[in-house]
Amino acid sequence: MVERRPLLPSTADLLKLIYNIYPLSDVEETSVRELNSYEDRNFYFKGVLREQGEERVEEFVLKITQSNDVALITDVITLINDVSTRCGSVKTPTPLKTRDGQMLYPRFTGAGGCTHCVWVVRYIPGTLLYKAKRNTSPECMFKLGQSLGHVDKALKECGCGDALKSRRLESWNLSHLLSLRPLLGDLSVGDDMLSVINKVFGWFEGEVLSCLPELESGPLHADCNDHNIICQVDAEGNVDLSHSFGIIDFSDAVTGPYIFDIGISMMYALISTNFATEHVAKLLQGFCSVFPLPKKHIGLLYYVILARCVQSWVNAQISIKNNPDNEEYISFHSGGAKKLLLEWSDVPKVIIDDIFNAVC
Numbered sequence: 001m002v003e004r005r006p007l008l009p010s011t012a013d014l015l016k017l018i019y020n021i022y023p024l025s026d027v028e029e030t031s032v033r034e035l036n037s038y039e040d041r042n043f044y045f046k047g048v049l050r051e052q053g054e055e056r057v058e059e060f061v062l063k064i065t066q067s068n069d070v071a072l073i074t075d076v077i078t079l080i081n082d083v084s085t086r087c088g089s090v091k092t093p094t095p096l097k098t099r100d101g102q103m104l105y106p107r108f109t110g111a112g113g114c115t116h117c118v119w120v121v122r123y124i125p126g127t128l129l130y131k132a133k134r135n136t137s138p139e140c141m142f143k144l145g146q147s148l149g150h151v152d153k154a155l156k157e158c159g160c161g162d163a164l165k166s167r168r169l170e171s172w173n174l175s176h177l178l179s180l181r182p183l184l185g186d187l188s189v190g191d192d193m194l195s196v197i198n199k200v201f202g203w204f205e206g207e208v209l210s211c212l213p214e215l216e217s218g219p220l221h222a223d224c225n226d227h228n229i230i231c232q233v234d235a236e237g238n239v240d241l242s243h244s245f246g247i248i249d250f251s252d253a254v255t256g257p258y259i260f261d262i263g264i265s266m267m268y269a270l271i272s273t274n275f276a277t278e279h280v281a282k283l284l285q286g287f288c289s290v291f292p293l294p295k296k297h298i299g300l301l302y303y304v305i306l307a308r309c310v311q312s313w314v315n316a317q318i319s320i321k322n323n324p325d326n327e328e329y330i331s332f333h334s335g336g337a338k339k340l341l342l343e344w345s346d347v348p349k350v351i352i353d354d355i356f357n358a359v360c
Helices: 011-021 069-082 138-158 174-188 191-214 258-274 277-290 296-321 324-330 334-344 349-357
Strands: 033-035 040-051 052-062 103-107 115-122 217-220 227-232 252-257
Touching: 011 040, 011 052, 011 138, 052 138, 069 138, 103 217, 103 324, 138 217, 138 252, 138 258, 138 277, 174 217, 174 252, 174 258, 191 217, 191 296, 217 227, 217 258, 217 324, 252 258, 258 324, 258 334, 277 349
Parallel strands: none
Antiparallel strands: 033 040, 040 052, 052 115, 103 115, 217 252
16 A cells, blocks of 8 residues: 555644644744655644743644654654764754653544654754755865764664664665666656666666675664755855754664765765765765775765665655655755766766775
């Protein structure tokens, strides 16, 4: 059965949900607004939190999930909670417990009668990186790489629950990239694109999957892109690098090699910099300054980045078929992923390797 994106609830239903489940009151109805999301529904709101005998106004994000896998979502939330206590200068979401002390409410019946999981995190104020100016400067790339390195260090220290360890999430888990192969027949894929995709499948299977056992692995964010990074901006709207980044949306968390996490982030950075490989190498340099990678594994990044391009494009086509009302947001990165895929597949790998090896 294909999971569908939750239908849009009314503001009245959201307020009823919030008041019934969370230790919150006086939610400003005019503050409630939907945030962009790939498959879940996310809502910003401001309300009064009662905690430890005190009341204060805070900002929050309520998430209604497409998936209703309670064990898995509980593991993800537990991981997020643990990471938030270990990341130091990097801001990550902090889950809010329900009135009965739980971090997840698993029984929300939404519009259409479908059951969804609900959870709330404290909102991290700032600007999404893709909206800021000077968001692709070498300095910004380096600091962003450092931030992801700190998050991965925290993830490594946290470990994860059994449900997350066994999570396949095949369509978005690079370790299971080849699971996308049978799905291509249901999509409109031109001959040139199909040839490139199959070439990437072959490379990834032969060069990356064959050496998985020797790659350092653990829980990954697995979706660090410019829609999931919070920055502060100056009066001109430029990224203010004197402030910390925030990294949000751990919903796609899986276990896998840490080189996948930086490779995924580099793919999105290449799109946002119009394929400025030297700039994106600074992202890698920042990451390695915090979370060093073995030199011999840097050469795998070429394949990892191309694999994520395939993943992004194929999953976007599938998701648009299932959720056509959200096509604009779903397609934000997939067009660039296709362009990068077609362009890079003809670039000699040694050129990319030399650029990346020069910074690590």
